Amino acid sequence: MEISYYPGCTLKTSAKNYEKTGLALLPIFDISPVEIKDWVCCGATYSLTSDNLMYQLAPIRTLIRAKESGNPRLLTLCDMCYNTLKRAALFIENDEEKREKIKNFMDEEETDYRGDEVEVVHLLTLLNEIGSQKISEKLVKSPLDLKIATYYGCMLLRPKEIQADSAENPQLMENIFQGMGVEVVEYPFRTECCGSYQIVNRREIILDRTKKIISSAVKNNADLMVLSCPLCDYNLEATQKELIEQDSNFKPLPVLYFSQLLALILGIDPEINDWSLHNIDPTPVLKRKGLL
């Protein structure tokens, strides 16, 4: 089965580990991702103003490309792309007047788009549709003696109308990993914001968030953390070294994309990972747990 695929900017650059491992999972389940043509950056954060439609153009153009591809299910891996595309689609589906305005502005577009023809779907949702039982049948590494903390952050879960899972108690990653015998630890920060784009000019906020989130996962005995957003990944990893310098009691925790861990468990060649992209080297714990 073919599925349209929208990578977004970050998966082609700093989040290569996510793209490579995420896409490598799909052929195992007979799914072929087809990158859509002429995609553009979605804008990363959904515009929250009602009166300026310019910010809606980029995600809508990408949705038009997806419609034209003939495979109207559009796969995203990045949580921020997921959120922006999904909210933009809903916005024009529900507001006929603004939809017309946008359509008139983009008069060079040949394809009519109403907002409901393309279904944006996140990789975690797709894997949950395949189901933990089917995924576990492909298990190569077993038994697994591993405790992980899952981290969801915001963009996959909020607001409610686009959420991929419950905003307060998501289970998308739990379903996959618990199904294969990995222990998922409980800790209270799974859905709390990492500080997002504040990393650019308010680093102190990210340091505070990382300290709380990582320390709580460590306290609850996680061996590593898995997540699905390249910005959460950067924030929660890049600031750990500073936290170690600031506080000798701070214990670091390796952070991986969930797809990296899943690819290792399913026996995909670990060489597709570039471990040097990690700020906190995950290879010692992965070796100790027999995954490398």
Place this chain on the structure above:
Amino acid sequence: MNNKLTLENIQQFDLDEFQEISGENIFACYQCGNCSAGCPAADFMDLAPHEVIRLLQLGQIDEVVKTNTVWICAACVTCRVRCPKGVDLSKIMEAVRQIVLRKKNNYVDLNKIESELREKLPQIALVGNFRKFTL
């Protein structure tokens, strides 16, 4: 902070413009404080999120603009999903930002970000940040 209310300073606030930008009714808020209780960035804010709405209800947008609150908000939308009145505070924060930005006052300057950091940051951090803090 000077919170003295006068008919004059209440009337200076263009409520219609604010509602047009935000798409939100600020008077739906009944000040329960749920938004502030769950806000992950509240510790860094001069004004708690529910205080921003209260000042806006009283026409005091200038007082809001004097504080750092809207620039600390990370648009995480936690406040909105927990608000019992369905107020989307993330849109209200954005509307205040936009009112400032549209007067040509960008909040961040790409040239002031250290080049070493700029090269390391993922694109979504930069694009997202400039979307919120520049016009």
